[in-house]
Amino acid sequence: MKPQTVLVAAVLCLIFASCKKTDTATQTQTPTTSVPSSQQPVISYFPVNHVPGEIVHIKNDKNNLYLEKETNGYRLEGDIILTEAQVQHLKNEPLDNARAVTTELVKLWPSSIVPYTIASSASGFSSAIQQAMQEWEAYTPVKFVPKNSSHADYVEFTGSTVESSSHIGRTGGKQIINLYLGSDFPATTAKHEIGHAIGMFHEQSRVDRDNYININWSNIKPDKAFNFKNYAETGEAGIDLGTFDFYSIMLYGSKITDTDFVYNTNILTMTKKDGSEFFSNFYLSQGDIDAAKYLYAPTVYVSVEDDDNDMSSYPDEYIVGNASASLYSDRACTIPTTSPFPVKVNCAIQEDVYSTNGTVSSYTSYKTVTIPPNTHSTGILSSYNKVIKIYDGANIYRYEATYVSVRAGVGYKLYNQ
Numbered sequence: 001m002k003p004q005t006v007l008v009a010a011v012l013c014l015i016f017a018s019c020k021k022t023d024t025a026t027q028t029q030t031p032t033t034s035v036p037s038s039q040q041p042v043i044s045y046f047p048v049n050h051v052p053g054e055i056v057h058i059k060n061d062k063n064n065l066y067l068e069k070e071t072n073g074y075r076l077e078g079d080i081i082l083t084e085a086q087v088q089h090l091k092n093e094p095l096d097n098a099r100a101v102t103t104e105l106v107k108l109w110p111s112s113i114v115p116y117t118i119a120s121s122a123s124g125f126s127s128a129i130q131q132a133m134q135e136w137e138a139y140t141p142v143k144f145v146p147k148n149s150s151h152a153d154y155v156e157f158t159g160s161t162v163e164s165s166s167h168i169g170r171t172g173g174k175q176i177i178n179l180y181l182g183s184d185f186p187a188t189t190a191k192h193e194i195g196h197a198i199g200m201f202h203e204q205s206r207v208d209r210d211n212y213i214n215i216n217w218s219n220i221k222p223d224k225a226f227n228f229k230n231y232a233e234t235g236e237a238g239i240d241l242g243t244f245d246f247y248s249i250m251l252y253g254s255k256i257t258d259t260d261f262v263y264n265t266n267i268l269t270m271t272k273k274d275g276s277e278f279f280s281n282f283y284l285s286q287g288d289i290d291a292a293k294y295l296y297a298p299t300v301y302v303s304v305e306d307d308d309n310d311m312s313s314y315p316d317e318y319i320v321g322n323a324s325a326s327l328y329s330d331r332a333c334t335i336p337t338t339s340p341f342p343v344k345v346n347c348a349i350q351e352d353v354y355s356t357n358g359t360v361s362s363y364t365s366y367k368t369v370t371i372p373p374n375t376h377s378t379g380i381l382s383s384y385n386k387v388i389k390i391y392d393g394a395n396i397y398r399y400e401a402t403y404v405s406v407r408a409g410v411g412y413k414l415y416n417q
């Protein structure tokens with residue numbers, strides 16, 4: 001056996017040994033592999049004894065969104081609660097791509113600080129809640145502080161006989177994180193629901209999930225099928241960060257244990273591509289940690305940089321340009337910087353075509369470029385025609401201009417925003 005193989009085997013043994021069925025032990029290392037299936041939790045995030053709400057169909061210009069309307073908001077995928085304001089936002093938002101983390105639809109916590117209280121109904125879970133908060137604090141920029149009178153926005157952990165649930169992101173004022181009092185793994189449940197409250201969605205709903213998992217639609221009740229759509233299908237804008245992560249705290253397990261949602265709770269409702277079962281994890285994965293770091297990383301600003309190469313020959317004008325997106329640490333974009341994370345930058349390319357009668361036709365196309373980690377800049381367009389102005393001797397007979405700009409997106413702000 002080569003030394004390197006021994007090392008890998010030793011590391012695997014260590015990880016298996018350190019993951020115990022109880023979720024009361026504080027994690028010292030993020031797991032990089034799975035624990036044996038006999039030790040895996042089956043956690044359902046779908047409510048039990050749940051009074052179904054009215055299914056509300058929201059349609060915007062590109063997508064259909066189905067949500068279950070309830071007294072405190074709109075339920076999505078079992079345990080995510082959207083506010084009226086968020087649903088209104090979704091109705092109007094241009095839908096570009098999908099999320100595993102949030103866009104401006106979801107507000108983050110300023111300075112990464114989440115004030116909290118624990119209601120008396122959840123006092124039995126106090127140590128589990130503390131453990132969950134400590135794990136998020138240990139590995140990510142997120143910090144929890146007991147709420148005081150200066151905190152207008154805060155979470156309240158509440159015990160529930162029906163469900164675990166959380167709002168997504170900071171909604172303003174008090175927001176409830178419900179913890180199901182029947183949960184065998186309250187710390188794990190708390191970690192998951194905190195994930196929503198800081199702005200994370202479900203791993204199984206990523207746009208690329210069909211490359212990694214199969215959905216057993218025949219076991220899902222038709223009126224609940226919308227809960228298993230991916231985010232492009234449900235119509236939410238956002239971003240999938242990293243690759244699909246079977247160890248994410250934000251991933252449901254294969255089994256859904258609520259008969260309101262599935263016909264047979266013993267059948268695997270979701271599987272890996274090879275048909276095998278997967279499970280909720282006890283701990284934050286490296287992917288979860290990266291996502292939280294991404295959401296709460298220091299702000300970077302993006303500016304378009306453009307250079308000119310004037311290839312005109314009088315009287316014609318012909319200017320060729322190279323456009324790139326660059327990162328800065330200040331609003332005015334004077335201090336170049338990099339990000340430890342890839343920054344996906346949404347760009348718009350507008351082409352104006354001037355006709356001889358003076359009218360202008362504009363054509364806009366969209367493009368996303370990625371600035372790699374620890375990199376200042378990446379190209380958007382190279383050698384593009386910025387200006388073409390051709391004269392027929394006295395008059396212009398062809399005039400086109402192209403403008404490259406950066407649009408709003410996740411993980412960055414715009415110049416002077």
Ligand SMILES: [Zn+2]
Pocket residue numbers: 045079080192196202
């Ligand atoms: Zn959830």
